[in-house]
Amino acid sequence: MIENKVLIQSTTRSDLHGILYMHSKDAKKTSILIMCHGFTGDKYEWGHFPELAKACNKEGIDGLIFDFTGSGENERVPITLSKQIEDLESVYKWG
Numbered sequence: 001m002i003e004n005k006v007l008i009q010s011t012t013r014s015d016l017h018g019i020l021y022m023h024s025k026d027a028k029k030t031s032i033l034i035m036c037h038g039f040t041g042d043k044y045e046w047g048h049f050p051e052l053a054k055a056c057n058k059e060g061i062d063g064l065i066f067d068f069t070g071s072g073e074n075e076r077v078p079i080t081l082s083k084q085i086e087d088l089e090s091v092y093k094w095g
Contacts, residue, residue, distance in 0.1 A: 001021055001022070001023060001054055001057045002021070002022040002023075002024075002025060003019060003020075003021055003022075004019065004020045004022065005017070005018070005019055006018045006019065006020050006064075006066075006094075008066060008090055008091055008094045009090065009094070010069065010086070010087060010090045011086055011089070011090050012083075012086060013069050013075065013077070013083075014069075014074065014075050015074075016066050016067060016068070016069065016074060016087055016090065016091065017043070017066065017067050017072060017073035017074055018043060018064055018065060018066030018067070018091070019043065019050075019053075019064070019065050019066075020032075020062060020063075020064050021050070021053035021054065021056070021057055021062060021063040021064070021065075022057070022062050023056070023057035023058070023059075023060055023061065023062055024060075030060065030061065030062050031060075031061045031062065032061070032062045032063070032064050032095045033052075033053070033056050033061055033062070033063050033064070034064050034066075034088075034091055034092065034095060035049045035052065035053070035063065035064065035065045035066075036066075036068075036084075036088060037049070037065075037067070037068065037071065037072075039079065039084075040071075041071065042067050042071050042072035042073075043065040043066050043067045043071075043072050044065070044072075045065075049063075049065045050065065053065060064091070064095060066087075066091055068083070068084045068087045068088075069083050069084070069087050070083070
């Protein structure tokens with residue numbers, strides 16, 4: 001398993017902080033499970049998301065965890081559902 005910190009460009013705001021858990025150093029395209037935290041959480045979700053990403057890696061699937069705008073390592077701004085949808089679209093396009 002390889003753990004890489006990533007910055008994902010958001011469409012309207014600053015970059016989103018994330019971690020990509022790769023099952024292999026091989027650069028070929030693979031499946032990625034994108035994990036989204038709850039409304040008041042962060043990318044770690046009490047340690048559950050990193051463990052889930054590691055389990056996915058054992059099955060040959062990469063795992064991506066990230067902080068929505070206003071959460072975790074990202075800029076503190078008011079959180080709305082519409083902003084989270086925009087963030088998820090940015091993450092999906094990045095992946």
